[in-house]
Amino acid sequence: MMMDSALLLLLLWALIGTTSPQASAGPCVERLQGGERKTRACPRTCKSDAECGSKRQCLCDGECGLSCVAPGRTCPWPLHSNENLVFRLVSATPSFSALLEVHCKPGLTLPDGLDVTVRRCQGDRQWSGDEPICAEAQSPGHTPPPTCPLPEEVINTFSIHGDASVGTSIRYSCLSGADVVGSRENFCQDNQTWMHPHPVCKKLFCQPPKEVQQGYVVAVQKTEYEVAFDIHYLCKKNYRLDGPQKITCLSNGSWSASPPHCRARCVIPAERSRVVIGGVKRWPFDVTDAMVPHGENVTFYCKHPKKQCSFTAAQACFDGKLQTPECYLGKPKQAVPVICTRTSQPLLRQRLLYFLF
Ligand SMILES: *[C@@H]1O[C@H](CO)[C@@H](O)[C@H](O)[C@H]1NC(C)=O
Ligand SMILES: *[C@@H]1O[C@H](CO)[C@@H](O)[C@H](O)[C@H]1NC(C)=O
Ligand SMILES: *[C@@H]1O[C@H](CO)[C@@H](O)[C@H](O)[C@H]1NC(C)=O
Numbered sequence: 001m002m003m004d005s006a007l008l009l010l011l012l013w014a015l016i017g018t019t020s021p022q023a024s025a026g027p028c029v030e031r032l033q034g035g036e037r038k039t040r041a042c043p044r045t046c047k048s049d050a051e052c053g054s055k056r057q058c059l060c061d062g063e064c065g066l067s068c069v070a071p072g073r074t075c076p077w078p079l080h081s082n083e084n085l086v087f088r089l090v091s092a093t094p095s096f097s098a099l100l101e102v103h104c105k106p107g108l109t110l111p112d113g114l115d116v117t118v119r120r121c122q123g124d125r126q127w128s129g130d131e132p133i134c135a136e137a138q139s140p141g142h143t144p145p146p147t148c149p150l151p152e153e154v155i156n157t158f159s160i161h162g163d164a165s166v167g168t169s170i171r172y173s174c175l176s177g178a179d180v181v182g183s184r185e186n187f188c189q190d191n192q193t194w195m196h197p198h199p200v201c202k203k204l205f206c207q208p209p210k211e212v213q214q215g216y217v218v219a220v221q222k223t224e225y226e227v228a229f230d231i232h233y234l235c236k237k238n239y240r241l242d243g244p245q246k247i248t249c250l251s252n253g254s255w256s257a258s259p260p261h262c263r264a265r266c267v268i269p270a271e272r273s274r275v276v277i278g279g280v281k282r283w284p285f286d287v288t289d290a291m292v293p294h295g296e297n298v299t300f301y302c303k304h305p306k307k308q309c310s311f312t313a314a315q316a317c318f319d320g321k322l323q324t325p326e327c328y329l330g331k332p333k334q335a336v337p338v339i340c341t342r343t344s345q346p347l348l349r350q351r352l353l354y355f356l357f
Contacts, residue, residue: 263294302327
């Protein structure tokens with residue numbers, strides 16, 4: 001602030017100096033040529049008052065140098081051009097060579113970082129220079145505070161709470177959910193080094209999965225399995241896999257899925273009639289072991305309780321269990337409203353066929 005005030009005084013002195021009306025020995029500059037000059041139009045140049053007529057005087061007009069100006073004419077005042085700016089007239093009146101201080105509203109600052117700029121009322125009745133544009137104030141600490149380095153592998157391993165600037169501390173937790181081994185908290189020292197080494201995340205392992213009855217694990221059995229380890233499963237003969245063929249140890253120590261089941265096949269609970277298996281009509285004793293694998297559908301023929309015909313009813317084999325449908329032989333308990341299918345045969349003929357074989 002002290003420095004800014006000193007600068008302002010210096011600036012004021014310089015501006016006042018240039019407005020000195022001394023024609024001959026004054027510090028007034030030579031009129032600058034168009035390209036070097038910021039002021040658009042300059043009044044007529046002169047060397048003495050005599051050249052300027054009765055209403056004008058030969059006065060120093062900033063970059064315009066000595067010019068014929070009417071000292072009583074004023075520059076625009078008050079000014080309301082921009083809501084971010086605060087204007088203060090330093091001179092008593094806004095007339096020729098009057099000074100105007102331009103501040104930014106609190107919290108904003110001039111592009112050069114100064115608090116104030118000074119504009120002078122020129123001979124062309126305009127304030128010198130351009131209207132400044134205020135920007136967000138940049139506090140003395142606007143340069144980001146120094147920080148301690150956080151290597152990429154640390155950022156990728158941990159969720160870090162707090163910030164890594166000098167004089168502050170951070171806390172670590174493992175992204176994988178594993179335990180932190182080492183100091184959970186760290187402090188960024190003045191020389192931008194960490195007080196403690198970064199911790200590590202305890203490596204997670206998967207526990208042996210539940211055993212699969214009637215199944216084999218196609219892997220070396222271990223007491224714990226490292227991340228990304230795969231276990232493949234096979235079922236014993238005549239058992240069918242129900243679930244994933246492979247499970248993988250995930251980085252959080254869980255398996256990608258529950259182990260599968262090995263499901264048993266079912267005895268076809270029919271002896272005296274044919275059934276449909278896989279779309280083919282067969283005698284149960286023609287099927288290997290008279291059994292179907294887990295998940296297989298078996299279609300039975302049921303006798304219609306009233307009509308002399310049969311209709312079909314399907315049942316699925318589930319892990320060794322396959323029941324005959326309610327309507328099947330000797331179990332016609334409820335009078336289910338059924339439709340005899342076109343493919344169904346009269347029951348008599350079926351019975352007859354049975355006896356023939
Ligand atoms: C940083 O400062 C700490 C504590 O003042 C000190 O123990 C450590 O040796 C310094 N490290 C370096 C690289 O200067
Ligand atoms: C492990 O990660 C998997 C997949 O991201 C998720 O489904 C499972 O719930 C996690 N297990 C634990 C114990 O966090
Ligand atoms: C058995 O039938 C069910 C229901 O109609 C069907 O979803 C399943 O795919 C069938 N199974 C086989 C092995 O055809």
